[in-house]
Amino acid sequence: MTRTTLNIGYVPLVDSAPLVIAQELGFAAKEGLTLNLLKQPSWSTLRDLLALGTLDAAHMLSPLPIAMSLGLSSLRVRVHTLMVLSMNGNVIGVSNHVACAMRAAGWDGQFGTPHDTGRALLAVTDHPKVGVPFPHSMHAELVAHWLGALDNASARTRTVPPPLMAKAVEAGEVDAFCVGEPWGSVVVENKVGELILPGAAIWNASPEKVLGAREAWIDAHPNEVRALIRAVWRAGEWLAAPDNLSLASEVLARTDFLDLPEQVIDLALRSHLCPKPGALPERVPHFLRFHGDQVTHPFPSHADWIATKLARHHGLDPVESSRLAQETYRAKLYLSAVAGLRKPEEVDSQGLLEYDTLTPMGPDETLDQNPF
């Protein structure tokens, strides 16, 4: 059987796992696909190559396809979200200098207490400089949401590519940062800062990376698109089995993919983090998930949340932006692709889900206790 080759862009991060595993463990082959995985040095380059058609689909920061569709990020191209690739996975940290000041201000150093930690951070710097990987990212939105929920404070975000985050912290260019693993742990390992809060403490079910593709390409390749969704869904299911994670870390660690030490990847995949140098790894609930509880479902309510925030930052009409963004979430296409894969009980309990429901995933809350 001849397979169809798809060019898939990704940025070498732990949460690219579903795409890498889909190809390397044969889930793509089972669907008649070969994924030509193309590693990208930056989100801007990935975005441009997707816009130009060099890439068919890509691992993307969840706000990026919406920003592109709204014309906020370079070339205006309608990029649609086929599914969510990963839920959560970010971590917030501060420089050693800021951590000391926070302790002096009475912070108890607990990891996972958004209110106390946020107040301590704002007590030492009322307008913190926060490094994030990209302007249109869940990282930037989580930080804004967190500080906004506390005394309506705000941060000055600065874009720092994740591999350079530890350097930026050390040089004092940023007071704090929000980044995906393994780059938060690298800051701790380099002893230049510590982790103060998992992203999941701000929103416990945030769509982190999504699978994006151009609308025109999706329309022209309906079968390949469904096959791709199924292959990635199966990879996520495989990644949800703890027994598979050693092999997953080994595959991801290879030079062609993340080119990072296996242990770092393994900890993140197992939702463990070491917040301080020398501390034992602690388990962070829901730190990073690829499967289950409809984690991969592209909920239009996510699009609404993201678009409303983007519209506010850029002075666009929030209602119109949200409407446009929700159209880019291909929930029906996703459901038709995975229909035969989900277990009966999953379909029974949630198969009749409204596409625009606002409380999709059980315990899904943001820290201000407004159920999302």
Added chain:
Amino acid sequence: MADTPSILVIEENSLRAAEIRDGLSLGGWSSVTILENLECLSQELSKTDPDIILIDLATPNRDALENLSNASGAAHRPVAMFVDQTDAELTRLAMQAGLSAYVVDGLEQSRILPVLETAIERFRFTSQLRSERDAAKRALEERKTIDRAKGLLMRAKGVSEEEAYQRIRKTAMNPGRKVIDVAQALVTAADMLA
């Protein structure tokens, strides 16, 4: 001064940066500033006040430039070149050559294109040089490993150099591996047993 647009080149490799500067000055653009890292980009932008920014696509630092193009109300706002969708083909060529261009404060298209064409040519040329140099370096490293593996086999099995090489090659052929992979495995194993 108004006739020659000022160009800022962000390139970590100073040899490559010099090569690009030379190419641009041959083309008649003398106002070229090189920046080797983006740490002080905002200061550099207000100091040199460039019309065009050229940046190597291979650097993750490109995302930091996006931050500035996103900042609403910033005085010097670099915008990715092809935002107005004028020339997708040129953009594609630039990206293939490993280059992205940002334009500050709406310089006319007619003045950007020749700069970009020259830069594309230089980028392509230096990329080629770089990949040739990398390939040569890798080949040399591989040869060293293969020589060590041959030496190990010659000592352990008392065979000639030619025979040792044939054995490595044969082992590699069966499961479809590369000679270098087998040699590397042998060297690693020998190091562990030493």
